[in-house]
Amino acid sequence: MASRPRSSRAPRALLAALVTASVALPVSGAARPAAVPAPVPARLAPLDTRPRVLEARYAAARQEIRAARETAARHGDRRRAAALTGMAAPGRTFLMFDGRDGGRGVEVFGNLARARRIAVLVPGAGVDLDHYWRLRGGADALLGELGPGAAVVAWLGYRTPTVLSPSSLTAGRAGEAAPGLRTFVREIREARPSARVSLLCHSYGSVVCARAASGLDVADIVLYGSPGTGADDAAALRTPATVWAGRGGADWMSGVPHTALALPFGTVGFGTDPVSPxxxxxxxxxxxxxxxxYLRPGSVSLRGIAAIVAGTAEARRA
Known part of the structure; x- marks a missing residue:
């Protein structure tokens, strides 16, 4: 039997090497427990963007954050307690918060009650409560680029995988996250039916968005810094939304093999490169x-993503 061409073997071999490295190499902070104790959050009613109701929800979330901060402090986790102190500050506007198991939270930037354009940011691997500042910074920069009449929602609504771990190379965490993202987007659409909603999906977040895409009532699904989606092509996402993709010239993701490798415990890798033809x-x-x-103030990528959210971007095929 003829051997497989070297060009087709190389991506699979590289992906296998990444899997091995993800299991064998220590991850920064891996020795630190992810599950810092936190109270069980209160059950939430469906989203209601009437100003008084929204303000009451923000206030309730601040109380949840303060309770989690006190628990973290008693546990001796100063780093988590410090992060939560900032998140509980006056003026911070969280729709929900859950401090357990790495943490989840949904924060609004801008006036959600009046927004005509709403961007929902879905983060990738390595973003948890201790590293939430990364997501917050991008959301704040995007709101500044969009200007009045817009709101940005930072959706840390799932247990993100750790960078360079087996969980970041498979779709398991994305499958867990997708139902929650679908529910949240549906609530946004019901609460703000006239608003233009865009889903912005960074890195592993693009796998989450792909799993949730079917049936979502959004104008755009934007994949950036993506390792792939697990789908062969955009049509396989089964969405009426316009699917966008972008990758920066200095993004190391360009060197990751865009293929899928079947292993005994499941499929590793996410297939077709979203920026490919x-x-x-x-x-x-x-x-x-x-x-x-990608959301760095003044950057080409930020302007491009903002134009998509605003509905003014010019589409072009890869």
Missing amino acids: EFGAEVFDAGDAGHSD
Whole structure:
């Protein structure tokens, strides 16, 4: 039997090497327990964006954060307690908060009650309560670029995988996250039916968005810094939304093999590169962005993503 061409073997071999490294190499902070104790949060009513109701929900979430901070402090976790002190500050507007198991939270930037354009940010691997500042910074920068009449929602609504771990190379965490994202987007659409809603999906977050995409009532699904989605092409997402993709010139993700490898415990890797012609997305200019720089103030990528959210971007095929 003829051997498989070297060009087809190389991506699979590299992916296998990444799997091995993810299991064998220590991850920064891996020795630190992810599950810092926190109270069980109160059950939430469906989202209601009437101003008084919304303000009451924000106030309730601040109380949840303060309770989690006190628990973290008693546990001796100063780093978590310090992060939660900032999140509980006056003026912070969380729709929900859960401090357990790495943490989850949904924060609003801008006036959700009056927003005509709403962007929902879905983060990737390595973003938890201790590293929430990364997501907050991007959301704040995007709101500044969008200007009046917009709101940005930072949706840390799932247990994100750790960077360079087996969980970041499979779709398991994305499958867990998808139902919650679908529910949240549905509540946004019901509460703000006239608003233009866009889903912005960074890195592993693009796998989450792909799992949730079918049937979502959003104008755009934006994949950036993506390792793939688990789908062969944009049509396989089964969404009426415009699917966009972008990758910055300095993003290390360009060197990751965009393939899928079947192993005894499941499929590793996420298949077709979203910025490739084969995927069929509309490609936007991401400039020279690095993997964590797409929402950097003043960047080409931030302007491009903001134009998509505003509905003014010009589509072009890869």
